Amino acid sequence: xxxxxxxxxxxxxxxxxxxxxxxxxxxxxxxxxxxxxxxxxxxxxxxxxxxxxxxxxxxxxxxxxxxxxxxxxxxxxxxxxxxxxxxxxxxxxxxxxxxxxxxxxxxxxxxx
Amino acid sequence: xxxxxxxxxxxxxxxxxxxxxxxxxxxxxxxxxxxxxxxxxxxxxxxxxxxxxxxxxxxxxxxxxxxxxxxxxxxxxxxxxxxxxxxxxxxxxxxxxxxxxxxxxxxxxxxxxxx
Numbered sequence: 001x002x003x004x005x006x007x008x009x010x011x012x013x014x015x016x017x018x019x020x021x022x023x024x025x026x027x028x029x030x031x032x033x034x035x036x037x038x039x040x041x042x043x044x045x046x047x048x049x050x051x052x053x054x055x056x057x058x059x060x061x062x063x064x065x066x067x068x069x070x071x072x073x074x075x076x077x078x079x080x081x082x083x084x085x086x087x088x089x090x091x092x093x094x095x096x097x098x099x100x101x102x103x104x105x106x107x108x109x110x111x112x
Numbered sequence: 113x114x115x116x117x118x119x120x121x122x123x124x125x126x127x128x129x130x131x132x133x134x135x136x137x138x139x140x141x142x143x144x145x146x147x148x149x150x151x152x153x154x155x156x157x158x159x160x161x162x163x164x165x166x167x168x169x170x171x172x173x174x175x176x177x178x179x180x181x182x183x184x185x186x187x188x189x190x191x192x193x194x195x196x197x198x199x200x201x202x203x204x205x206x207x208x209x210x211x212x213x214x215x216x217x218x219x220x221x222x223x224x225x226x227x
Contacts, residue, residue: 042219043156
């Protein structure tokens with residue numbers, strides 16, 4: 001079964017802690033993305049990557065970091081520098097053709 | 113110029129009625145216009161998409177109407193059902209070689225279908 005998996009589904013973080021959200025895809029897609037969604041809001045792009053070992057900042061990259069060491073994996077680290085990290089985080093991938101994006105089920109992060 | 117403006121923010125439609133959501137853009141370089149559907153607690157999923165070389169695309173009860181001169185596109189849901197209740201996002205992008213594969217997203221419309 002091809003798809004995108006995100007883990008964990010729910011994550012709780014204490015203030016001052018870094019946490020890493022996992023995103024894995026077996027769709028053989030080149031491009032991968034991280035979005036943040038706040039209640040009642042649209043999607044805001046955090047980071048994206050077109051190829052392995054390369055990634056670009058999106059609109060709200062401050063306080064976040066990513067890596068792309070493998071085509072299948074694009075983990076997102078929410079650092080202590082992110083002042084308001086409580087949100088729903090969505091990972092997506094794209095084959096690059098007409099830019100269709102396929103989304104994972106999301107991780108809901110709550111800061112305690 | 114990179115924005116996609118979506119309206120309305122929320123919409124209530126009676127079961128069996130037609131739901132209409134509108135989007136407008138400025139950048140004439142956009143050449144791909146998808147609509148995504150998102151249920152609470154889930155990731156968005158592609159519903160239907162259109163390229164500017166056609167004025168309308170229909171898939172089942174869902175139709176995209178595209179007006180290139182007005183730089184507007186809309187989603188029509190015919191015979192709306194309670195199961196269509198979700199948040200709908202329009203988006204736009206340019207040719208992949210120009211856009212780094214980015215989608216520009218509308219703010220979303222929360223649709224409620226009343227039984």
